[in-house]
Amino acid sequence: IAGITQAPTSQILAAGRRMTLRCTQDMRHNAMYWYRQDLGLGLRLIHYSNTAGTTGKGEVPDGYSVSRANTDDFPLTLASAVPSQTSVYFCASSDGTSGNNEQFFGPGTRLTVL
Amino acid sequence: GQNIDQPTEMTATEGAIVQINCTYQTSGFNGLFWYQQHAGEAPTFLSYNVLDGLEEKGRFSSFLSRSKGYSYLLLKELQMKDSASYLCAVRSGGYNKLIFGAGTRLAVHP
Numbered sequence: 001i002a003g004i005t006q007a008p009t010s011q012i013l014a015a016g017r018r019m020t021l022r023c024t025q026d027m028r029h030n031a032m033y034w035y036r037q038d039l040g041l042g043l044r045l046i047h048y049s050n051t052a053g054t055t056g057k058g059e060v061p062d063g064y065s066v067s068r069a070n071t072d073d074f075p076l077t078l079a080s081a082v083p084s085q086t087s088v089y090f091c092a093s094s095d096g097t098s099g100n101n102e103q104f105f106g107p108g109t110r111l112t113v114l
Numbered sequence: 115g116q117n118i119d120q121p122t123e124m125t126a127t128e129g130a131i132v133q134i135n136c137t138y139q140t141s142g143f144n145g146l147f148w149y150q151q152h153a154g155e156a157p158t159f160l161s162y163n164v165l166d167g168l169e170e171k172g173r174f175s176s177f178l179s180r181s182k183g184y185s186y187l188l189l190k191e192l193q194m195k196d197s198a199s200y201l202c203a204v205r206s207g208g209y210n211k212l213i214f215g216a217g218t219r220l221a222v223h224p
Contacts, residue, residue, distance in 0.1 A: 031210055042118075042201065042216040043157070058211065090156060094210055100164075101210055102147065105156035 002026060004106035006091050012112045013081050021076045021109050023091030031094045032074040033058075033103065034066060036087040043090065049074055081113045116140050118215035120202050125221045126192055134187045134218045136202035147212065148176050148187045149201040157201055161187070189220075197222045 004025045013019050025032065030051045035043040035058075045058030049068040063085060065077045074093075078085055088110050092103040117139045126132040138146070145164040149157035163169055163178035163185060175188040189196055199217040206213055 033210075035214075040216055043203075043212075043214040045211055045213075048211060059213075096210070100145075100162045102159035102162065103210070103212065105158070107156050 006106040010110040019078045023074045025093045029093035033092045034076045035090045086113045120215040120218045123219045136185045140206040142206045145205040147203045151199045
């Protein structure tokens with residue numbers, strides 16, 4: 001694989017169910033991020049990780065949790081999904097945390113919570 | 115508060131020039147990014163500005179005025195494939211946390 005992969009591509013989920021969105025990168029980037037994208041609101045940061053073993057809260061963290069056990073993987077978990085979590089979720093990574101360290105985005109996961 | 119404004123939609127003609135504006139009010143500033151996003155796809159990096167002035171990269175240029183909280187993306191010699199959303203994002207504070215505007219949807223027509 002090259003770059004960032006996300007799984008699943010799309011998912012329909014019943015409210016109250018637990019769901020984990022997977023994200024894997026093979027660029028050995030230190031930093032990783034989870035965003036949600038909603039029409040008219042743009043991308044909003046959910047959680048981030050500057051390096052393996054550390055995580056932090058973004059703009060809209062409620063209802064989501066993350067872990068960063070190693071450099072490559074950064075799963076996002078919805079413990080008990082609600083309809084307002086219907087969105088497109090993008091994972092991203094960057095080589096560093098300053099300067100011109102562009103973020104590379106995965107292809108996204110389209111999640112529908114009914 | 116944190117606020118980034120850009121026009122919702124723009125249209126332009128193939129071969130023409132278009133300027134997409136972005137104004138921001140953030141609690142800190144550590145760089146401004148422009149991303150391109152085609153419908154149903156992931157955002158891809160276009161440009162980065164941290165100092166005032168113009169950065170040119172092929173058909174695309176980006177300008178920044180930190181004192182005015184203002185940036186623009188200039189697209190020259192428009193092509194049909196430039197039809198996409200253009201996202202302005204500000205890095206405010208540390209840890210590369212980006213604040214994104216809602217995006218400008220550009221439609222290029224023949």
